[in-house]
Amino acid sequence: MNIITFDSEAKLNEAAARIITGIVQTNPSAVLGLATGGTPVGIYKQLVHDYNEGLVSFKKVTTFNLDEYVGLAPDHHQSYSYYMRENLFNHVDVDASRTNIPSGLASDLVEECSRYDQLIQAAGRIDIQLLGLGHNGHIGFNEPEEELSSGTHVVELAEETKQANARFFSEGEQVPSQAITMGVGTILKAKTLLLVVKGKDKAEIVKRALTGPITTDVPASLLQTHPQLTVLVDQAAGSLLP
Numbered sequence: 059m060n061i062i063t064f065d066s067e068a069k070l071n072e073a074a075a076r077i078i079t080g081i082v083q084t085n086p087s088a089v090l091g092l093a094t095g096g097t098p099v100g101i102y103k104q105l106v107h108d109y110n111e112g113l114v115s116f117k118k119v120t121t122f123n124l125d126e127y128v129g130l131a132p133d134h135h136q137s138y139s140y141y142m143r144e145n146l147f148n149h150v151d152v153d154a155s156r157t158n159i160p161s162g163l164a165s166d167l168v169e170e171c172s173r174y175d176q177l178i179q180a181a182g183r184i185d186i187q188l189l190g191l192g193h194n195g196h197i198g199f200n201e202p203e204e205e206l207s208s209g210t211h212v213v214e215l216a217e218e219t220k221q222a223n224a225r226f227f228s229e230g231e232q233v234p235s236q237a238i239t240m241g242v243g244t245i246l247k248a249k250t251l252l253l254v255v256k257g258k259d260k261a262e263i264v265k266r267a268l269t270g271p272i273t274t275d276v277p278a279s280l281l282q283t284h285p286q287l288t289v290l291v292d293q294a295a296g297s298l299l300p
């Protein structure tokens with residue numbers, strides 16, 4: 059595990075973007091695993107900047123997002139599909155037909171999960187999976203459980219997660235109570251993992267995830283088992299690390 063601490067958000071975003079663009083420059087047909095939430099917004103801005111500077115082209119990449127809310131249409135302003143278009147896809151030369159996000163509107167969610175797993179398998183291995191970290195240690199929407207699922211599955215969101223994500227929704231809007239998420243097994247199969255964490259409020263969970271016991275109570279602790287894990291933290295998030 060390689061942990062790098064940054065004294066500014068701009069430097070952290072640049073470093074994360076450099077890792078991703080480096081992979082795409084080496085392999086223009088790379089398979090990118092993408093994340094949502096507040097953390098990657100600045101990284102996507104940097105990727106758009108790098109694209110505009112002519113440093114990278116996403117023309118041939120394939121992308122798989124970690125998760126999507128159940129019940130939100132792709133044009134709902136809080137769907138992860140909308141988020142990805144707003145923050146990245148609409149601003150670079152990615153081929154929309156090669157961007158993949160689970161459909162939260164599928165009539166048969168179990169079928170949708172297996173369709174998503176088949177797509178990932180058909181694409182081969184995810185070259186780099188970008189990850190944020192939930193306050194309870196969740197990755198994607200893999201919440202703390204006695205047992206974690208390996209493949210894509212439907213999850214009931216933890217109350218803590220709904221509260222944390224309520225800040226993105228308008229007043230009076232309900233945070234969906236279910237989501238579809240890539241499983242921990244799929245995440246761990248990615249060639250490289252890039253975990254990015256910012257903010258003092260994540261310091262304790264960063265410490266537990268990276269230095270505590272490997273337990274399904276802290277899904278991110280399973281990342282410790284991955285041979286190619288890079289963690290980028292700001293000083294606040296990394297403040298409790300040894």
Ligand SMILES: N[C@@H]1[C@@H](O)[C@H](O)[C@@H](COP(=O)(O)O)O[C@@H]1O
Pocket residue numbers: 093094095096097098124125189190191192193197198199219223
């Ligand atoms: N499903 C997402 C995760 O993929 C994300 O990494 C995490 C942290 O989000 P944030 O970066 O906004 O703190 O929670 C969300 O619920």
